[in-house]
Amino acid sequence: MQTRRAFAGSIALGVGAISAGARCRDIGITSGATLAALAARTGRLYGCAATTGELGNAEFVSLVKREAGILVAEYEMKRHALQPQPDTYNFASADTLLRFANDDGMAFRGHTLVWHKANPSWLPNMLQSSRREAAPIGYIQTVVGRYRRRIHSWDVLNEALAPGDGRRDNLRETIWLKAFGPSYIAAAFHAARDADPHALLVYNDWGCEAGAAWNDRFRAATLDFLERAKAHNIPIDAYGMQGHLQAFGTPVDQRKLRDFLDRLKAIGLRILVTEHDVDDGGGSSDEAVRDRAVADTSRRYLDVVLDNTATTGVLTWGLSDRFVDPPGLKAELAWYSPRILPYDSLFMRKPMWFAMADSFLRARPVLNAGLIPDKPPPVKPSSVPERLNSPTTF
Ligand code: XIL
Numbered sequence: 560m561q562t563r564r565a566f567a568g569s570i571a572l573g574v575g576a577i578s579a580g581a582r583c584r585d586i587g588i589t590s591g592a593t594l595a596a597l598a599a600r601t602g603r604l605y606g607c608a609a610t611t612g613e614l615g616n617a618e619f620v621s622l623v624k625r626e627a628g629i630l631v632a633e634y635e636m637k638r639h640a641l642q643p644q645p646d647t648y649n650f651a652s653a654d655t656l657l658r659f660a661n662d663d664g665m666a667f668r669g670h671t672l673v674w675h676k677a678n679p680s681w682l683p684n685m686l687q688s689s690r691r692e693a694a695p696i697g698y699i700q701t702v703v704g705r706y707r708r709r710i711h712s713w714d715v716l717n718e719a720l721a722p723g724d725g726r727r728d729n730l731r732e733t734i735w736l737k738a739f740g741p742s743y744i745a746a747a748f749h750a751a752r753d754a755d756p757h758a759l760l761v762y763n764d765w766g767c768e769a770g771a772a773w774n775d776r777f778r779a780a781t782l783d784f785l786e787r788a789k790a791h792n793i794p795i796d797a798y799g800m801q802g803h804l805q806a807f808g809t810p811v812d813q814r815k816l817r818d819f820l821d822r823l824k825a826i827g828l829r830i831l832v833t834e835h836d837v838d839d840g841g842g843s844s845d846e847a848v849r850d851r852a853v854a855d856t857s858r859r860y861l862d863v864v865l866d867n868t869a870t871t872g873v874l875t876w877g878l879s880d881r882f883v884d885p886p887g888l889k890a891e892l893a894w895y896s897p898r899i900l901p902y903d904s905l906f907m908r909k910p911m912w913f914a915m916a917d918s919f920l921r922a923r924p925v926l927n928a929g930l931i932p933d934k935p936p937p938v939k940p941s942s943v944p945e946r947l948n949s950p951t952t953f
């Protein structure tokens with residue numbers, strides 16, 4: 560799969576050929592180069608979030624097939640989509656996306672199993688009932704088990720930290736924490752490992768990218784959390800750094816980011832950028848100015864991220880500005896269209912694409928380029944409910 564993608568760079572692109580060609584020459588690549596192929600040069604994956612709606616656009620489909628080596632569902636694998644009723648699952652859209660990826664030789668990420676958002680409205684009631692343990696564990700067994708061996712990595716836990724919310728362990732006060740205490744975290748990761756020992760298990764979060772004081776606290780809390788998780792033998796393989804940046808907000812502090820990523824590597828974690836995009840709001844209304852700022856922001860970030868040999872992949876949260884998310888936002892932003900992704904709404908490469916290409920070109924090769932690290936033996940399934948109710952502190 561990697562090899563096929565690596566050679567995709569020889570396919571002619573055909574969009575934005577004239578100016579794009581000159582810009583490609585500037586950074587020493589051919590205009591047929593793709594982000595997947597450039598990432599593969601150093602043993603990494605590049606890919607993006609997608610939706611079944613976008614797959615209805617033939618131009619987008621060929622673009623995504625060309626550029627991406629890995630896909631993730633933007634929302635169709637969230638719990639409200641997969642389990643509309645306690646006893647009814649709907650895997651149709653997730654299956655469509657996964658089949659699309661697999662048919663084209665792309666890897667696929669699962670996003671996300673345990674989160675405080677995007678849950679079905681009946682979930683809080685279940686957490687009060689005698690079936691409460693099934694709420695996290697049964698769900699993980701069903702979903703992860705269904706896609707066993709077909710998922711590159713699962714975001715088992717999303718955004719579980721909220722430094723500054725008053726808890727010493729920095730855990731966010733979610734329905735999960737309220738129902739089970741911190742024990743839900745170990746239980747979720749062990750259940751995921753049992754259900755698919757082949758998938759990389761990821762803790763996914765935000766808040767650690769930029770250079771503000773609150774980002775310092777978020778980085779410290781994240782490191783503390785992951786170090787303690789490792790000490791408790793919780794099977795976390797990778798840290799997923801969402802990578803939602805702001806072109807006109809607090810910039811990335813490269814030194815702080817480098818130190819943070821070095822620490823993650825030192826505790827044995829892989830690093831994935833899972834949801835990269837660059838918000839271009841709040842600054843200029845001039846498109847060229849915004850495009851430049853978005854590209855510079857992305858480069859400043861990825862240069863550091865890709866210098867770390869534990870970083871194994873980068874995904875953007877979409878590929879083209881054509882599909883604005885959420886749709887209602889467009890009316891509010893009537894005076895301009897967001898330009899936050901590598902391709903514009905006409906499927907032309909933007910300066911962000913070239914910045915990313917350039918960062919991939921200068922990246923350091925991944926350490927032990929195998930995508931999935933060795934796993935400890937899985938825990939016995941029967942131990943999972945016990946873990947769920949054990950008074951684990953964090
Ligand atoms: C967003 C999606 O883009 C939307 O389509 C959805 O309605 C809400 O969630 N962090 C995450 C992602 O982990 O799942 C979020 O995605 C963006 C923030």
